[in-house]
Amino acid sequence: MADFMSDIIARAAETPRRIGLSEVESPDVLRLAQRIVETEIGVPVLVGDAAASRAVAAEAGVSTEGFEYVDNADEAVVSAIVERYTAAYDDFSQKACTRRAKDNLLCAMLLLKLGDVDGVASGKECPTGDVVAAAMGIVGLAEGVASPSSLGIAEIPGFEGPQGEFLGLADCAITVQPGVEELAGIAIASADTAATLLGWEPRVALLSFSTMGSAQHESLETVRAAVERVHELRPDLKCDGELQLDAAIMPAVAEHKVKRPSEVAGRANILIFPNLHAGNIGVKLVQIFGHANAYGPVLQGFAKPVCDFSRSAPVDEMLGNVAMLVVRAAAQEAGE
Template sequence: MNDFIKKMTMKAKENPQRIAFPEATNVDILRTAEQVVSTGIGFPVLLGKKETIEAIAEENQVNTSGFEYYDYSIEETRKQLAKNYIKKYDDFSEKAVLRKSKDPVRCAMYLLKLEFVDCVAAGKEYSTGDVIYETMSIVGLQEGVESVSSLGLADVPGFEGSEGTMFGIADCAINAQPDAKDLAGIAIASAETVKTLLGWEPRVAMLAFSTCGSAEHESIDIIREAIEIVHKTRPDIKIDGEFQLDSALIPSVAAKKVPRESAVAGKANILIFPNLHAGNIGVKLIQIFGHANAYGPVLQGFAQPVCDFSRSAPVEEMLGNVAMLVIRAASGKGGK
């Protein structure tokens, strides 16, 4: 286990949470759930038939002690779920909940919204698009955020930034061409995610090919509008731009290029890319040429915490994602 995942698991262990695993017949999911129990970071709730899940676990030498089961295949169980749901919410009918909860991911989202579980970990078999769609349609977005986004945490050997070798990057996985409201939401959600996970005071740089008006283009206007939205809606967040990458990260460059006082220039710890082209290229550049470790991506912007595994992710990486998920779930309930 590398140092970052160790740090996340130690922090998650301080306030363990109930985690729904809807893809409970996947062996890597079972191994991750086993690690969740052994590290003490949470309480796995496996969706499906206990007998089926335990048979797969036994065949693959997975210890299931500490697992809880929620069998969505039993109609009476789903009927009770539907009754409980319509007592609190009116966005779905009882009949719709009964029907939709036949799908384990949808069922997990209903359990999350009802606070039967604290968070949901999925995506090993379901696509990212499926996980996002089901979360959006049932759980919804947090207040002030226009769209779901992703945040990665980059650890670049030899980089000397305001937080050592690490910084946050967003959005590198979801929003192809965000408008000003989307960018503002990405910035707000990223600031909250980084503060929750790492305890940093967020300093958010909005990246562009221009620094403080050194170039003009309609795409830069979108970035400037996003900054104004954040200033108005979340004046507590330190955000500035538009900045070129070097102006955001290097104090000596910021001193030359930024003609005003800035709490962010030269010492940013969160970088917001203007679109998915830049984000995807950027994260791969730092991985290939900077030999960076990139953790995540963390899905953010939902009203309640959900994580999406890469289908090729090894169990250690999945455990790190779950640890970050647990920390965010605890924070949302006032956990420290």
């Protein structure tokens, strides 16, 4: 675990970025901001009441040196944001934009859309649903993506795959029952996230209880159609399905079950679950019985990078999430 995160933090330090933090009165978020400065992975931009935040920092023994504040408790600051945003975009009236600019999380998303920050990290004090809704309502989705999703990265002791002990797992946190377009978008976003963040050549398997027509059920049509949709949208990606888990990751099983050539079967490094039921159960099985370390989940599919913390996450885990956000933001800016 330490080696994985150390590598990500080192990469982030090569391309530091401005990261918006909205939970400015959380002692752990303030400790995180201090660690961002210390590791030189970026500039923490704290969006909220600056005086209240500094008071909490002083009480927690956190140095605010290197922090930037966007004090949306200041009417002049809010007015300036609203003026710039409504001049650039017409999705909110001045009144509606003002209301959003006074909310820390929504204000951070406004700043992300304006380009004042390169990514937003939140979720320590609020539910994932609030972070996703804020990003959806302001930042929006990337072109060609039908819904947001998440990619988890599992490090599984003893597993031997194309990336050693690592596997990408999606979606395990966001989309409950994806349709064809959503499932295809999850596959594409997961491939792009893994390539950007980890440098992998993605081999994406869409999972089910059937391998290449070995069973028949109406639910399988969604998986099959999603594979075809990925091929239409991104013919450059190695993507196949429907595949049972063993046929996706075990070469000997794939050789027996898959009767046609496949660049993915038996060699998949990214597994796409058919729905959130399977995804949530699957990742917990890997963690509990496979003793896997799980990193993320990395929110994906938005037009600009957004990160969600687990509310139970320690500061070191939050720092790793921000480092991944920095790497993704730098890659997006570079057009990778």
